[in-house]
Amino acid sequence: MGYQQKLYLASKSPRRRELLRQVGIDFEVLLLRDLPPRGPDVTEEVYPGELPEAYVARVTQEKASAAWNAMLARHLPPHPVLAADTTVVLGQQILGKPSDREHAIAMLTQLAGNTHQVLTSIAVKYQHQLLQRTQCSEVRFAPLSAAQIAAYCDSAEPYDKAGGYGIQGMAARFIEHISGSYSGIMGLPLFETCELLGYFKNS
Incomplete structure (x- = not known):
């Protein structure tokens, strides 16, 4: 049997909640601050040269x-505590969550007709121990017209997702090929997550 204890999920992502439920893991969401007045617990700023x-x-x-x-x-x-972060990478360029429609269109225009990487890192912390894995998948987009990109960006889907798209949503029709972990591209690689949690079975 796999991990049977309760854990805290440090994420607002409905996809991560859905994936944990899929494999029968009992969890409670533990939200971090991301708004004033006290400021964020974690910023997602990229350091120069990182x-x-x-x-x-x-x-x-x-x-x-x-x-x-x-x-x-x-x-x-x-x-x-389980935490995760996902980023989309084209070349060495990090594509985070788009700030607005124009930004989302620019991101998807870059991704169209190209292969990019999706990196999802997961970490489990308990007491003084922190274990971590980073999973990498590749996604190839078909060429897209400006009209296709604009129509997708008229939906609500791109704006809370790294790279401006969700593989589990309408953007699935743009994707020619993936190599790696489908759940990792969604935001939580289940094989690696369950493997890490196995070290904490009796916690």
Whole structure:
């Protein structure tokens, strides 16, 4: 049997919640601050010269540590904390979440007809131990017309997702090929997640 204990999920993502439920993991969402007045627990700013894999790993570690500290500060029962971060990479360019429609159109125009990488890093923290894995998949988009991109960006789908698209949604019709982990592209690679949680079975 796999991981049977409760954990805290440090993520607002409905996709990550859906994926954990898919594999029968009991969890409670532990939200971090992302609004004033006290400011964010974790910023997703890219440091100058920071490579994509280092970036996504660092942000994930920061999320896991911030969530563990939030759990302690709120006097919640201690359970392992799961954090994750996903970024889309074209060449060495990190494509985060689009800020507006124009930004989303620009991102999808870059992705159209090209192969990009999706990096998802996961970390599980419990007490003084933090274990982490980063999973990389490749996604190839078909060539897209300006009209196709504009129509997609008229929907609500692109705006809370790295790279401006969700593979589990309407953008699936743009994708010619994937190599790697479908769940990782969604935002939580299940094989790697369950493997990490296996180290915390008795926590």
